[in-house]
Amino acid sequence: MTLDIKICGLKTPEAIHAAVSRGASHVGFIHFDKSPRHLSVAQMAALRPLVAAPAKLVVVTVDLDDETIEAIADWVRPDMIQLHGHETPGRVAEIRAATGIPVMKALSIGSAGDLQGIDAYRGIADRILLDAQRPKGSVLPGGNGVAFDWDLLAVLDAGDEYMLSGGLDAGNIAAALARAKPSGLDVSSGVESAPGIKDTGLIHGFFDALDKARLNGAGLHPEWSAT
Numbered sequence: 001m002t003l004d005i006k007i008c009g010l011k012t013p014e015a016i017h018a019a020v021s022r023g024a025s026h027v028g029f030i031h032f033d034k035s036p037r038h039l040s041v042a043q044m045a046a047l048r049p050l051v052a053a054p055a056k057l058v059v060v061t062v063d064l065d066d067e068t069i070e071a072i073a074d075w076v077r078p079d080m081i082q083l084h085g086h087e088t089p090g091r092v093a094e095i096r097a098a099t100g101i102p103v104m105k106a107l108s109i110g111s112a113g114d115l116q117g118i119d120a121y122r123g124i125a126d127r128i129l130l131d132a133q134r135p136k137g138s139v140l141p142g143g144n145g146v147a148f149d150w151d152l153l154a155v156l157d158a159g160d161e162y163m164l165s166g167g168l169d170a171g172n173i174a175a176a177l178a179r180a181k182p183s184g185l186d187v188s189s190g191v192e193s194a195p196g197i198k199d200t201g202l203i204h205g206f207f208d209a210l211d212k213a214r215l216n217g218a219g220l221h222p223e224w225s226a227t
């Protein structure tokens with residue numbers, strides 16, 4: 001098993017190319033109009049062909065209505081839909097069934113108790129994404145560039161699969177992998193020069209730091225390859 005890498009909030013062909021050329025397993029487009037990374041359905045559909053297999057396209061949504069979810073499914077045809085709002089297990093199942101597209105449910109983690117929320121989505125969401133809680137005053141449920149305490153994850157069982165996000169960057173990725181055992185990493189703000197502005201140099205820097213961490217064997221889960 002390899003460690004999945006999702007580079008999220010991409011808006012330009014250059015940024016998509018940088019992520020895909022470095023082996024990103026997932027590329028994320030944000031559809032949330034309060035975000036500086038927001039793309040309309042038409043913009044996502046236009047960029048969609050640039051995300052070719054084996055890279056997978058994830059569209060990030062927040063408490064979206066059926067009509068918009070349907071438009072995204074039909075026009076953008078993502079490989080996965082990320083649900084980053086207050087979607088209940090029932091709503092997650094509904095979106096999964098209506099679209100036939102795998103879903104990733106994001107959960108905000110501020111304390112060990114928040115991890116119990118995972119249980120409700122087991123067998124319903126295809127993947128779980130663990131992110132930091134939104135800082136006071138932020139209008140964004142994610143993409144705030146803040147990390148949570150990765151040591152909280154120590155209570156999880158070895159078989160608990162999750163993607164880790166929140167404030168990851170080239171400077172902390174080795175420490176994150178030494179303390180957490182995710183099956184994937186998700187980064188957005190950490191490869192930006194300003195909110196919503198991806199920097200291809202920082203994208204390369206993130207993959208370089210990851211390569212270095214892997215060479216040093218930084219906390220890699222025994223089941224995950226170092227390639």
Ligand SMILES: O=C(O)c1ccccc1N[C@@H]1O[C@H](COP(=O)(O)O)[C@@H](O)[C@H]1O
Binds near residue numbers: 028145190
């Ligand atoms: O990035 C956004 O603007 C965003 C908006 C609404 C929901 C989720 C959003 N981003 C997600 O946040 C995490 C981590 O972001 P960061 O690295 O801390 O900036 C990631 O899963 C994005 O998909």
